Amino acid sequence: MTGGPYELQPIGWVESPLADREKAPKQGDEGSPEAWLVFEQGVSEGLGDLQPDTDVLVLTWLDRARRDVLRVHPRSDPANAEQGVFSTRSPDRPNPIGLHRVGVLSVEGTRVRVRDLEALDGTPVIDVKPVIEPRLDR
Amino acid sequence: MTGGPYELQPIGWVESPLADREKAPKQGDEGSPEAWLVFEQGVSEGLGDLQPDTDVLVLTWLDRARRDVLRVHPRSDPANAEQGVFSTRSPDRPNPIGLHRVGVLSVEGTRVRVRDLEALDGTPVIDVKPVIEPRLDR
Numbered sequence: 001m002t003g004g005p006y007e008l009q010p011i012g013w014v015e016s017p018l019a020d021r022e023k024a025p026k027q028g029d030e031g032s033p034e035a036w037l038v039f040e041q042g043v044s045e046g047l048g049d050l051q052p053d054t055d056v057l058v059l060t061w062l063d064r065a066r067r068d069v070l071r072v073h074p075r076s077d078p079a080n081a082e083q084g085v086f087s088t089r090s091p092d093r094p095n096p097i098g099l100h101r102v103g104v105l106s107v108e109g110t111r112v113r114v115r116d117l118e119a120l121d122g123t124p125v126i127d128v129k130p131v132i133e134p135r136l137d138r
Numbered sequence: 139m140t141g142g143p144y145e146l147q148p149i150g151w152v153e154s155p156l157a158d159r160e161k162a163p164k165q166g167d168e169g170s171p172e173a174w175l176v177f178e179q180g181v182s183e184g185l186g187d188l189q190p191d192t193d194v195l196v197l198t199w200l201d202r203a204r205r206d207v208l209r210v211h212p213r214s215d216p217a218n219a220e221q222g223v224f225s226t227r228s229p230d231r232p233n234p235i236g237l238h239r240v241g242v243l244s245v246e247g248t249r250v251r252v253r254d255l256e257a258l259d260g261t262p263v264i265d266v267k268p269v270i271e272p273r274l275d276r
Binding site for chain 1: 141142143144145146147148149165181183184185186187188194195197199201208209221222223224225226227231232233235237262264265266267268270
């Protein structure tokens with residue numbers, strides 16, 4: 001019933017001191033170093049309104065992940081029972097898309113300096129979106 | 139410098155009364171009807187821990203979007219100046235990935251009933267992730 005496959009074209013990549021998956025923090029605010037998002041010149045018009053001192057959502061393609069994994073042991077308790085990957089943030093999953101809330105530090109042309117990004121050096125960037133907080137009035 | 143393209147394989151699709159982009163709400167909590175996420179049998183092992191009465195993030199492939207758009211008029215003020223798409227939630231963008239925070243109502247095998255999903259009927263589903271609230275202690 002599903003169509004596809006669909007083709008993702010990276011719009012940039014991550015420059016980070018993080019090179020090793022085993023040493024990378026599991027979430028961005030658990031000790032990630034500052035990093036750069038480096039965008040392709042072809043998408044520079046789309047970047048014009050990114051502002052320092054705001055948070056944005058960065059979507060990446062976790063190109064070193066496994067795509068054939070459906071159950072994983074929870075990181076908080078590796079000895080515990082496996083969980084379905086759709087209830088975890090494991091990078092290993094059928095479509096290994098990383099979702100990262102990062103703080104924008106500076107915007108220098110097509111280079112954007114960010115904090116709290118746990119993605120590895122060279123990871124493809126596929127999208128950037130503004131944060132929308134959920135409505136609290138329901 | 140970027141590799142790719144990368145191949146996204148849908149894991150399911152949306153069943154929703156929403157059929158027309160012009161009539162769909164722009165955000166899920168702005169009057170979306172209840173909808174179903176229907177998953178491929180091949181990923182059912184990954185769904186095992188989804189729980190009713192929780193919120194999850196659903197990632198979709200917005201297959202009716204334009205991919206050649208880098209600047210758009212803001213929805214709140216269409217007469218206003220264009221903004222870069224990466225500062226908006228416009229579906230039209232180089233990689234049209236939809237990010238939806240939805241409430242799980244029930245899980246019935248590979249069919250998951252949700253509220254607050256503004257995606258159109260037939261939209262491919264590409265991932266589901268748990269919500270992780272940002273840390274407030276920084």
